[in-house]
Amino acid sequence: MAINLDSLRHEGNSPATGSFAARLKIANEKSPVTRDRIFFTEQLSLLLETGTPLHAALQALEKHIDNPAMGKVIHSLIEDVTNGKSFSFALAKHPELFSGTYVTLVGAAEEGGFLDTVLLELMNMDEKREELRRTVISAVSYPGFLIGFSVFVVIFVLVAVFPKFSDMFSAIADQLPVTTIALMNASHVLIEYWLPITAGFIAGVAGLIWWLRTSAGKDALDRFKLKVFGLRNIYIQIYLIQSMRVLGLSLANGVTVPDALASCREVVSNKVFQGFLSGVEEKVNEGGGFAAAFQTEDFIPPLVRQMVTTGEETGNLPKILSRVADYYERELAKQLASFSRMVEPVMLIVMGGVVGLIVSSLILPIFKLSQAVG
Numbered sequence: 001m002a003i004n005l006d007s008l009r010h011e012g013n014s015p016a017t018g019s020f021a022a023r024l025k026i027a028n029e030k031s032p033v034t035r036d037r038i039f040f041t042e043q044l045s046l047l048l049e050t051g052t053p054l055h056a057a058l059q060a061l062e063k064h065i066d067n068p069a070m071g072k073v074i075h076s077l078i079e080d081v082t083n084g085k086s087f088s089f090a091l092a093k094h095p096e097l098f099s100g101t102y103v104t105l106v107g108a109a110e111e112g113g114f115l116d117t118v119l120l121e122l123m124n125m126d127e128k129r130e131e132l133r134r135t136v137i138s139a140v141s142y143p144g145f146l147i148g149f150s151v152f153v154v155i156f157v158l159v160a161v162f163p164k165f166s167d168m169f170s171a172i173a174d175q176l177p178v179t180t181i182a183l184m185n186a187s188h189v190l191i192e193y194w195l196p197i198t199a200g201f202i203a204g205v206a207g208l209i210w211w212l213r214t215s216a217g218k219d220a221l222d223r224f225k226l227k228v229f230g231l232r233n234i235y236i237q238i239y240l241i242q243s244m245r246v247l248g249l250s251l252a253n254g255v256t257v258p259d260a261l262a263s264c265r266e267v268v269s270n271k272v273f274q275g276f277l278s279g280v281e282e283k284v285n286e287g288g289g290f291a292a293a294f295q296t297e298d299f300i301p302p303l304v305r306q307m308v309t310t311g312e313e314t315g316n317l318p319k320i321l322s323r324v325a326d327y328y329e330r331e332l333a334k335q336l337a338s339f340s341r342m343v344e345p346v347m348l349i350v351m352g353g354v355v356g357l358i359v360s361s362l363i364l365p366i367f368k369l370s371q372a373v374g
Contacts, residue, residue, distance in 0.1 A: 001033055004094050005069070008016065008305055016279075023271070030238075034126060034129075034130055036065075036067055036070045036097075037097055037098070037126060038123055038127060038130075040061060040065075041071065041119050041120075041122050041123040041126065042119075042120070043061055043064075043118055043121045044057055044058070044061060045116045045117075045119035045120040045123060046116075047060060047061070047117040048115055048116035048119065049120075054081060054087060054115070055078065055081050055082065057235075058074055058077055058081065059078060061074055062074045062078065063076055065344065073094050073097060076090065076094070077090045077091070079208040080093070080198045080290055080305050086107070086110055087106055087110055087115070088103050088104075088106045088107035088110060091103050091106055099263075099266060099267070100262065100263055100266045101250070101263035101267060102122055104250065104255055104259055104260075104261075104262075104263055105118050105121075105122060105249065105250060105253055105255060106118060106119070106122075108250075108253050108254045108255050109253060111254075112253070112254055114253070120251055121253070122249075125245055125246070125249060128211060128245070128329065129242070132238070132241060132329060132332070135333050135336055136336065137330070138236070138336075138340070139336035139337070139340050142340065142343070142344065142370060143340075143343045143344075143347055146347040146348075146351065147347070150347075150350070150351050150354060151305045153354075153355075154354060154358070155190065158183065158186055158187040158190055159187065159190055159191060159194075161277075161362075162183060162184060162187035162362075163187060163191060165362065165365070165366075166184065166187075166188075168365075168366075169184065171363050175365075176365055177360075177361060177364055177365070179357060179360070179361045180361040180362070180365055182365065183358065183361050218271065219271055222270045222271045222272045222273075223272055226270070226272055226273075226299055227269060232299070233335075234332065234335065234336075235270070236299055236301070237328045237331060237332045237335075238332065239268050239270055239273045240324065240325070240328050241325050241328050241329050241332065242264070242265040242267045242268050243267065243268050243273070243277065244304075244321045244322070244324045244328075245321075245322060245325035246263050246264050247260050247261070247264055247265050247318075247321045248317075248318045248319065248320075248321030248323075248324075248325060249322065250263055250321035251317060251318040251321070252318035252319070252322070257281070257284050257290065258281055261280060261284075262280040262281075264277050265277050265278065276297050276299075276300075279293060279296070279297075280293040280294070288313060290308065290312050291308045291309040291311075291312040291313075291315065292306070294308045294309075303327075304324055307320050307323070307324055308320065308321070308324075347362070
């Protein structure tokens with residue numbers, strides 16, 4: 001089913017003008033989030049499965065929604081459906097909440113008469129996507145905390161502790177260990193030039209963020225993700241999970257291959273991978289096989305190529321694609337769990353080494369001073 005999403009999304013999306021108090025109330029409302037969409041999708045699927053008409057189901061949901069902003073979205077859906085518009089048309093007017101994949105699948109389900117089934121599948125896809133996001137965040141949050149805490153402790157010691165020993169150590173300056181001299185110099189630089197260092201750091205971070213938001217920066221970052229050892233495998237698995245799940249779900253519910261691939265490009269944020277999907281679409285449009293297009297890209301694992309080929313030959317491509325997504329989701333969870341278990345002791349050893357270096361750089365000179373006094 002072809003749906004002109006761009007034209008729909010520009011209709012009726014500008015906020016209504018009104019009093020300052022009304023605009024302030026709208027601004028303070030909590031915008032709908034993934035959790036709201038999951039609840040909406042699950043409840044609507046359940047109501048439709050029990051035989052409730054779409055219009056009545058939406059009205060029932062509007063009465064039991066907690067988020068006022070989500071309530072306004074549902075009210076807008078009710079108005080469009082009441083006016084004879086299709087449900088997919090109504091959903092397309094809220095792209096901040098309902099993606100092109102969501103709209104396309106709902107449109108195909110409306111035509112096929114299995115809307116409740118597709119909504120349930122969309123809910124499952126949303127839940128798996130959230131689970132993947134939580135898995136990735138939990139895997140990197142603890143190492144990130146340890147790194148940040150270590151940097152804070154080192155800076156604190158250099159700025160607050162070392163200056164108190166500078167006069168004491170000046171008496172044996174020619175006998176100080178190399179590490180003590182290096183840390184004393186670092187302490188002096190941080191204290192004397194903290195303002196330009198801070199300004200330079202902030203400017204550097206701001207400049208990097210600005211550059212990463214440019215087209216050249218995004219392209220460079222996308223290529224970096226697929227080239228660096230370690231990161232490459234993780235990101236390839238994430239993109240495969242996202243794209244194969246959408247492809248499998250879309251093809252299983254009657255969405256055409258071009259529309260399904262377009263939905264994948266919307267889900268996957270990496271331009272390099274988007275280019276691969278565009279290449280697949282071009283080869284399919286030229287009459288080539290779906291599996292053949294997967295054989296030309298180096299970063300596609302051999303397992304995926306073989307499974308896609310098998311799925312196309314046996315006519316089970318949608319099911320195979322969903323299985324690929326499930327397989328890599330399990331593999332990614334295992335790898336991230338192993339990464340977390342490995343990083344923790346490594347970070348503790350590094351932190352212990354840094355602390356030992358700092359302590360020894362203070363203790364050894366003090367010990368030499370005590371010997372000199374004695």
